[in-house]
Amino acid sequence: MCLSDFFKKYKTDPTKLKIQNKEFTFFLPKDISRFVDQGNLFNNFPLWAKIWEGAIVLANHISELELSAPKSFLEIGAGVGVAGIIAASFGHNVTITDYNKDALNFACANIHKNLGDNAGNVKVKFLDWKNPKIDKTYDYIIGSDIAYKEEDFEHILRLFELALNEKGEIILSESFRKNSLKFLQILSEKYKVRAAKKVLRSNKDETPVILIKA
Secondary structure, eight states: OOHHHHHHHOOEEEEEEEETTEEEEEEEESOGGGGSOTTOTTSSOOGGGSOOHHHHHHHHHHHTOOOSSOOEEEEESOTTTHHHHHHHHTTOEEEEEESOHHHHHHHHHHHHHHOGGGGGGEEEEEOOTTSOOOOSOEEEEEEESOTTOGGGHHHHHHHHHHHEEEEEEEEEEEESOHHHHHHHHHHHTTSOOEEEEEEEEOSSOEEEEEEEEO
């Protein structure tokens, strides 16, 4: 979908974000009501339609990685593509994935808006965690707030097995939720996990986030 078609289909709210002195603009839905199942508000609520604190923490961490050469990244549950786009802006090769097709359209628009010459480093793909079509392995798998539903845990772990290369690393950010902590425990049974509390500060709030590396 080209940008002109994107803007015909969606009303957007441009949101500024600064990472490592680089300025980015991300398009978000101006009104999420069209994406909400009015009959059941808890059925696939469009959590992708906002830049959550965990995505910012993850993006900042990726921007600080000291890597000697470009690496391959797989972003899962990407939403509007914040972390993957930040990785690509530092020259890495990134595959941005999500299950929601509207989210993928927003990710594509944000790639065109922010990456310029680096846009060629990024692919956008539909990915169903329950039936993943994986054709390669990656140096890094990244994701923000992916451990939302306990029913997804088994599929996420299987995806890690399929998509992470032998010397690869998983980097996740999670809000302090019961399910996030449970997933962290399960992950630590399969991988050597390092977890650290990060605090995202704004003028009004302080939001704690868990940064997980495995």
